[in-house]
Amino acid sequence: MSSNQKRIPFEEMQQVLLNLFLKYDFTPSKAQQLANTYSESTLDGINSHGINRVPLFIDYVEKGLVDINAEAEKVEGMGSIERWDGKLGPGIINGIKCTDRAIELAQKHGMGLVALRNTNHWMRGGTYGWQAANNDCIGIMFTNTQPNMPPWGGKDSRLGNNPFIVSIPRKEGHIVLDMAISQFAFGKINDYRLKGEKLPFPGGWDDNDQLSNDPKKILVKERGLPIGYWKGSALSMVLDMLATVLSLGNSTSKIAGKDLEVALSQVFICISRNNFNDTDIQERLLKEIIDFTHNVEPLKEGDRTYYPGERTVLTRERNKKEGIPVSTEIWKKVCALAN
Known part of the structure; x- marks a missing residue:
């Protein structure tokens, strides 16, 4: 841990954040949901989309860019596919609600898709992947963003780094891929x-x-x-296209015209494993793939390979015992906002 960091117990972080969100007039249930999600993301080592984002989120609330009272609502239904309007509510609240709905649709139809428009930053996209996996659903989620990557061969940013999530439930530990389409x-x-x-x-x-x-x-x-250079550039563009046409929301080009990153478009897809009668075979096949990739000589002595989400669980367990490493600068900002 670097010298400009300190360790904060999970429960302390959760309580400080709860007090902060209550101070800004979120309802108790929303304040608790936000406090839990930001704390859990940081517990898992994703400070960048956990505690580090809290001061910016509060800044958006103060500027009126996040409507703390807004509730995402269904605007159109087509069987197992639905369109929702986030009404510029908190991205985390909207994301959890739409993932819940995609899970419900999947449990009923086998597969469910919820396309959400006019929402705000969902923070850690993996939150919704873990949520789906914990409900025995395969999850596929993605979002567009403000432009922050040049299209391959271009000079100025025209593409978002459009995070992409895939989660697969597994008895021995869920597989959760959570990646931006930018290298970082x-x-x-x-x-x-x-x-x-x-x-x-x-x-x-x-x-x-x-x-x-x-x-x-x-x-x-x-x-x-972009990841993979020209390949990541193309993937970012396609994800933006899908999020936009499925939700009938803003594309990255429209988001670029706003002063700050608001009114995003997102997609939440869930596939329920409850409809399969061969989950034991699926578990064996997943283990086969994991074992094969684990069983490789490392480039550096002492290193090893991991499946997506494996290190997250290890980090979670370590931070529960030792406390969560947090930037001293960020923690001071958060505590000052909460007091």
Whole structure:
């Protein structure tokens, strides 16, 4: 742990955040849901989309960009597919509600899809993947964002880093992929900045149009590097297209015209495993794939490979025992807001 961090017990973080959200007039149930989600994300080691995002979220609330009283509502239904309007409510509250609805549709039809428009940042996308897996559903979720990546071969940002989530329930530990389509999510880049560290690989372009691993230089213009270069550029564009046409909401091009990142479009897809009579075979096949990838000689002695979500559980268990590492600067900001 770096010198500019401290460890906070999970329960303390949860209580401080609960007090903060109550102070800003969220209902007790919404305040508790927000406090739980931000704390759980940070417990899992995702500070970039957990505690680090809280001051910015409160800033959006103060500016009236997040309607604390808004409730996402269904606007159209087509069997197992529904469109919802988030009414600019809190992204976490809307995301949990729409995932719950996708789970309900999946339990009824086998598969459920909820496309959500006019919502706000959902924070950690993996929250909804874990939620689906904990309800014995395969989950596929994605969102568009403000433009923060150039299309491959372009100079200025026109694409969002559009996080993409896939979760698969499993008795021995859920598989949860949670990734931005940029090499590093911008919250993660800022996390490295707060720790005073360089990125382990280039993460975007500096203001001289050179690829850089310096978070400060990348954050000047927010031009992230797509995963897989031209392939990530294409994937980002397709995810934006799907989120936009399925929800009839804003595309990244429309979000770009706003002063700040609001009124996003998101998709929540769930597939219920309760409709299968061969889940034991599925469990065996998943173990076969995991064992095969675990059983490889590491490049560096002492290293090992992991399946998506495996390290999250290990981090969660460690932080429950030792406390959660948090930026001292961020924790001071949060506590000042709560008091």
